[in-house]
Amino acid sequence: MSSCDLCVVRNRAICAALDSKELEALNAIGRTRNITSGESLIWEGEDSVLVANVIEGVLKLSTNTEDGREQIVGVVYPSDFIGRPFGGKSGHGVTALTDAKVCVFSRRDFDAFSREHPKLEHKLLERTLGELDRTRRWMLLLGRKSASEKMASFLIEMSERLTGSGCKVDADKPNQRHLVLPFSRQQIADVLGLTIETVSRQFTRLKNEGVIDLPSRRDVTILDYQALVAEAG
Amino acid sequence: MSSCDLCVVRNRAICAALDSKELEALNAIGRTRNITSGESLIWEGEDSVLVANVIEGVLKLSTNTEDGREQIVGVVYPSDFIGRPFGGKSGHGVTALTDAKVCVFSRRDFDAFSREHPKLEHKLLERTLGELDRTRRWMLLLGRKSASEKMASFLIEMSERLTGSGCKVDADKPNQRHLVLPFSRQQIADVLGLTIETVSRQFTRLKNEGVIDLPSRRDVTILDYQALVAEAG
DNA sequence: CGAAATGTTGACCAAGTTCAATAAGCGTGG
DNA sequence: CCACGCTTATTGAACTTGGTCAACATTTCG
Numbered sequence: 001m002s003s004c005d006l007c008v009v010r011n012r013a014i015c016a017a018l019d020s021k022e023l024e025a026l027n028a029i030g031r032t033r034n035i036t037s038g039e040s041l042i043w044e045g046e047d048s049v050l051v052a053n054v055i056e057g058v059l060k061l062s063t064n065t066e067d068g069r070e071q072i073v074g075v076v077y078p079s080d081f082i083g084r085p086f087g088g089k090s091g092h093g094v095t096a097l098t099d100a101k102v103c104v105f106s107r108r109d110f111d112a113f114s115r116e117h118p119k120l121e122h123k124l125l126e127r128t129l130g131e132l133d134r135t136r137r138w139m140l141l142l143g144r145k146s147a148s149e150k151m152a153s154f155l156i157e158m159s160e161r162l163t164g165s166g167c168k169v170d171a172d173k174p175n176q177r178h179l180v181l182p183f184s185r186q187q188i189a190d191v192l193g194l195t196i197e198t199v200s201r202q203f204t205r206l207k208n209e210g211v212i213d214l215p216s217r218r219d220v221t222i223l224d225y226q227a228l229v230a231e232a233g
Numbered sequence: 234m235s236s237c238d239l240c241v242v243r244n245r246a247i248c249a250a251l252d253s254k255e256l257e258a259l260n261a262i263g264r265t266r267n268i269t270s271g272e273s274l275i276w277e278g279e280d281s282v283l284v285a286n287v288i289e290g291v292l293k294l295s296t297n298t299e300d301g302r303e304q305i306v307g308v309v310y311p312s313d314f315i316g317r318p319f320g321g322k323s324g325h326g327v328t329a330l331t332d333a334k335v336c337v338f339s340r341r342d343f344d345a346f347s348r349e350h351p352k353l354e355h356k357l358l359e360r361t362l363g364e365l366d367r368t369r370r371w372m373l374l375l376g377r378k379s380a381s382e383k384m385a386s387f388l389i390e391m392s393e394r395l396t397g398s399g400c401k402v403d404a405d406k407p408n409q410r411h412l413v414l415p416f417s418r419q420q421i422a423d424v425l426g427l428t429i430e431t432v433s434r435q436f437t438r439l440k441n442e443g444v445i446d447l448p449s450r451r452d453v454t455i456l457d458y459q460a461l462v463a464e465a466g
Numbered sequence: 467c468g469a470a471a472t473g474t475t476g477a478c479c480a481a482g483t484t485c486a487a488t489a490a491g492c493g494t495g496g
Numbered sequence: 497c498c499a500c501g502c503t504t505a506t507t508g509a510a511c512t513t514g515g516t517c518a519a520c521a522t523t524t525c526g
Contacts, residue, residue: 063373065466071376073369084366086359091366118351125358126319132365133317133324136306139368140296142375143304143426147482185505193376195483200506217491217505233298380514418473428515433474450473450523 012079013053017119029109035096042094051083051110057100058182061092072191097182142193149233150192151202175225181218245312246286250352262342268329275327284316284343290333291415294325305424330415375426382466383425384435408458414451
C-alpha cells in the first residue's frame, strides 16, 4: 500500500486518474514536503525543476517587475497542481501563504511518468484549461474594474474558493458567511492590482455600509452577500 | 490524401502530433470555415459547442462586464487552438480581427477523438500550459504597469508575435522594425485596460520622442526597439 | 463627394496613489 | 502576564495619472 492511499486529496488531485498500481509508481518518484508560511517552493525565472500537488494550505503564484512591484497571478489550494511540466522556465514564483504540505516531483521524472499515463495527462489538461479560464476571468477584473468592484469580486471569489477550508455558511442566514483570509492587506492589494491603502479604505467603507464585518485582520464576515454580488460589476 | 496534407499549419498546430492515418480521421470530423473581419465564432457564456484551429488570420478572445466594458483576454494567431474542450461554457467570445480561416470541430467529436489520441492531447496540454504562462505574464501588465509601460510592452509583444506575418525586420537596422497591427485603437485599449484616448496620446508621445513612426493608422515603424524595451518596465 | 466611423487633441475631473502620521496587533523576553 | 518594539493596518491630505467629455481631424466607404 502506497502512502497515496491515505492522501486527503487522493480523489480530487490529478492522481485520481490513476489506479492503485499506477499510483504506487507515481508515489515512488514523489515525496511530501512541508512548507512554512512565507517560504518559497519555486522562484520566478528559474528553470522548471519541480512540480507538485498541493495537499494542505494555500500558496500564491506571483511575478514582479524589475523595480519590485508585485502581481499575484494565481492562488492555489489543496488538490491544485503547481509548476510547469514539459520544459521552460517558471514564469512566476510559488510561495506559501499559510503553512502547507505538498507532494513534489522532479519535473523530469514527472514529465516521463505523465507521458506514459495519458489518463493523468488528461486530468492535468482539464485542470490547466480550468485554470486558464479562471485566469482570463481575472484579467477582466484587473483591466476594467474599479477598486470597489475589485474588492467585492475578491470577497466573492474568496468565499467560493474557501468553502470547506476557510469559509463557513450558516444555513439560517444564507446571505451571510464567514471567512478567514489567507492574505495580508498587502497580498490582497497584489492580487487586485491596487495599493494597500486603497484596499484598507475599501474594507472600512464596506464595513461602514454594513456589508461586511471585520472581527480581526484576517477575519471577514459577509453580512450581505447579495450586496457584494451587486457591487462586483 | 486528406486535405490536411496541404494545410499551412499542419506542422505547427496540435495536428503535428498525428500521423497521416490519424490525420485523415481527424479531417473527417472537421471542416474549414472562413470568417470575415469582425465576425464572431464563439460567444461569451454560451455552451462550448465547437473548437477550432486557426489556419489564417488573427482573432481576439474577449470578455465584457454587464455594463459593456470590454477586456481582450487573448489574441490567437495561425496554428493556435480555439475553444474549450471537455465541457463547460465558453468564458469569452472569439471574434475575428482580420479575415480568417479556421478548421472547426464539434466539441463533442473533438473531445472523443482527443481522448483516443494521447499524443494530440499532449500537444494540446503543452499549448495550454504555454498560453497560461503568457496570460499570467499579461496580468502583471494589467495590474501593475503604467500606461506608457503598457504601450511599450504591447508594441514589443506585437513585434514578436507578428514576426513572419505582420512584422518585418531589416537586417541592416536591427533596432528597427515595421508592423501592421491587426487592432484598432479601441482594441488596443481593450487589450491594455486603457481608454482609446490614452492609447492615442501614448502613440503621439512615442512618435514625438522619435521612438516610433506612424505611417498610417494600422502601421507602426519601431525606430528604437531598445528604447521600447527600456520603457516596458 | 458626403456621411459615418475612427482617431487625435485639449481642458477638466476623479479615482486611486503617494507620503506621512497614527493606531492596532503580535511576539519576545523580562 | 505585561511591557516593549516591530510589523501590519488605518486614516488623512496632497498630488498624479489616466479617464471623461467635447471639439475637431482624418480616413474609409458607399
